[in-house]
Amino acid sequence: MRSGLTELDAIVSVARHRSFRTAATSLGLSTSALSHAVAALEARIGVRLFHRTTRSVTLTAAGEQFVQEIAPALATIRGAIEQAGDQRDTPRGVLRINTSLGAAQQVMQPLVFEYLRRYPEMQVDIVTEGRLIDIVLEGFDAGIRLAEMVPQDMIAVPLGPSQRLVVVGSPAYFAEHGVPRTPVDLLQRPCIRSRMPGGAVWRWEFERRGETQQIDVKGPLTLDDGALMLQAARNGVGLAYLSEWNVAPDLAAGTLRCVLEDWTPAFDGLCLYYPGRRHVPAGLRAMIELIREQRTAAGRPPRRARK
Structure with missing residues (x-):
């Protein structure tokens, strides 16, 4: 691995990802090559930039200051290189x-x-x-x-x-539990709850003619993936609140039906x-x-x- 900008890019990437493996992948290098480059730069400047353990990688105080100084300069240099490359007929x-x-x-x-x-x-x-x-x-x-x-x-x-969320369920589900007429009716029916990336369970949001409602639905299953929610809805586990784009094939095939459509405007x-x-x-x-x-x-x- 050559010295110069590539070594500096390696330092910034490890600092960003807090992982030699992830940083190496992002740069298209082997982990050993990246580790060698970082160690070589540390030896050359005589300062340790990272604390390394088997479980974590963190910047030293000197490393924090070093990265803060070089990151903007690297961005400027990369921008100049990109502008020069823009003269090509085809992007690369x-x-x-x-x-x-x-x-x-x-x-x-x-x-x-x-x-x-x-x-x-x-x-x-x-x-x-x-x-x-x-x-x-x-x-x-x-x-x-x-x-x-x-x-x-x-x-x-x-x-x-524009997009739209829709409440969907299987024909078998509606035959057993009936059809909700208002968002509040959802509190009396099993639903498939949605967990957000931060860990909180999402309250289903509805709007009609300026009136808004948030419903903390209940149900036997909580999931964090739309494809799994769709699978559960097809099997009658509960109602799901999903993107209309995702459920369009099921709506066309009749394996799922929409309800509360007047409460789910496009956005x-x-x-x-x-x-x-x-x-x-x-x-x-x-x-x-x-x-x-x-x-x-x-x-x-x-x-x-x-x-």
């Missing part, structure tokens, strides 16, 4: 995107596959997780989330149509978002242009990005 490199699993499933076919077809010299690295992270701090070029979840300091590019859909205070890499610009092209082709005007 890696586009790192953070998103939720459900959002990734929605954008793979219409967006990501087409992007890779058009730009064969680009790679797309997608990390899915439920929690909302700081994409700048974690080293991502962009994120994809529902519009309401996008941080206010980010530029947001509308990605798809703004997915957005791709990125920081506006830094240079936009050519690969990300190409993704943004593809999004706008697809929105125009679908008859959805390319709304201005939120700044």
Whole structure:
């Protein structure tokens, strides 16, 4: 492994991930090569930058100061390299995107596959997780989330149509438990509870003509994955509150039915978002242009990005 910027990138990556293994993966290196590079730099400057144990990696006081000093400079240098590379006819490199699993499933076919077809010299690295992270701090070029979840300091590019959550159950479930007519009726029926990434159980939210209700539903099963909730609903375990996109095939096939539809209005859909205070890499610009092209082709005007 050569010295110079690569070693500094290694230090910043280990500091960010608090793990040599994860940092090595993000940089495309072996763990041993990364560890050797960090140790070599520490030996050269004569200061230990990390406390290492078999279970954790943390920065020393000197390491904290070192990373704070070099991280902005590295970002500036990478930006200059990216701007120089923008002179190429075709984008080349890696586009790192953070998103939720459900959002990734929605954008793979219409967006990501087409992007890779058009730009064969680009790679797309997608990390899915439920929690909302700081994409700048974690080293991502962009994120994809529902519009309401996008941080206010980010530029947001509308990605798809509006979305809607729906309450669904199987025909067998309704035959046994009846059909709820209002959100309050859910308190008397078994539901599939949803655990949020932070650990709290989500209260189902409803709105109709300005009236809002939050219902802390009860039921025999609590899950943190939409696919598992869908499976449980199909089997009559309880009612589930899921994205209409996820349940559309079941609704069409009749294996699930919607209820309380007048209490579940549509809301703004997915957005791709990125920081506006830094240079936009050519690969990300190409993704943004593809999004706008697809929105125009679908008859959805390319709304201005939120700044």
